[in-house]
Each structure stands twice: as C-alpha cells, then as structure tokens.
Amino acid sequence: MSATIRRIIYPGTFDPITNGHVDVVYRATQLFDEVLLAIAADSTKKPLFDLEERRAMAEEALARFGPKVRVTTFRGLLVDFVQSQDSRAILRGLRAVSDFEFEFQMALMNRKLNDSIETLFLMPRGAYTYLSSTIIKEIGRLGGDVSAFVPTVVQEAMRQKYQPVPK
Helix, strand or coil: CCCCCCEEEEEECCCCCCHHHHHHHHHHHCCCCEEEEEEECCCCCCCCCCHHHHHHHHHHHHHHHHHHEEEEEECCCHHHHHHHCCCCEEEEECCCHHHHHHHHHHHHHHHHHCCCCEEEEECCCHHHCCCCHHHHHHHHHCCCCCCCCCCHHHHHHHHHHHCCCCC
16 A cells, blocks of 8 residues: 655745745645645746746755755646646645735636645745735845845845946
C-alpha cells in the first residue's frame, strides 16, 4: 500500500515574495505533506522582477522549510497545472475582506473548469495582513525601508533595482 502525498499548490506572481507569503507557506506546511509555490509566468501584471529572479528569491526565502516546500513556475491554466502536479488543492492567502470577493470568484471559476480541485484559504498572521507586493514595491521605489516586510534576499534585490543611477 503506497502512501498518498497531500500536496497543495500556492500560485501567484510573488513579485516579490513577502513575509506574509512565507507565513502562509509555513501554515500550509502544518497541514500538507508538500507545498508547491507556483510562480505564474503568464500574468497581466508588469512585474518588477523577471520570472527567474522571482523564482530564485522564493527558493532562498523558503529554503528553511527543506524538501517540504518546492518552488516552480508554470504557464497556462492553473487547474491544468494543479492536475499535472498530482494535486487536488489550491492555496490562496486572504489578507482582508477586500481580497475575498476576487478570490471567491477565482475559486468558483477554477471549480467550474475542474470540479475535482478544491481551493483553500489561509490568513497570514495579523502582523502581515496589510502587506502586499504592490505596497512593498512602492515603499522600495520611494527609498523606504522594507526590511520588516520581506525576506533578506528580497530586500537586497529591491535595493539593487531601485538604486539611483550614478550621474
């Protein structure tokens, strides 16, 4: 009798990964055998970091979880990717009530596309409920300190991206 691995897919653009994302991953590791952070290559967003930069930052930020957490990229429909990974679960983080409506619509559409895949919602710790990658990028762009909001690898990458060009 073979053991079934309970794997959940945590999709997003992760541009950049924040401490809130890391907290949601941690919470998921308490419930699942494996968490696969899946960075979307196809996005209507204009990312600050390219796909490989986002992947490298996520891998370093999540390395402390060992083999229980993997990072990958994907293209196309999420439900197709989830199925290709031998999973039946999508993880979405909810920060506030304002996130719920959009996430609920996405979960219903994913269910319509493949009704064998479930979406689970987890909230980060209260200290991270206000974080978003968009806000973090704005703070960094304006020269603010992002060290309390992102892993060290992201802090350094943002410093390099927003470093003033010498005259």
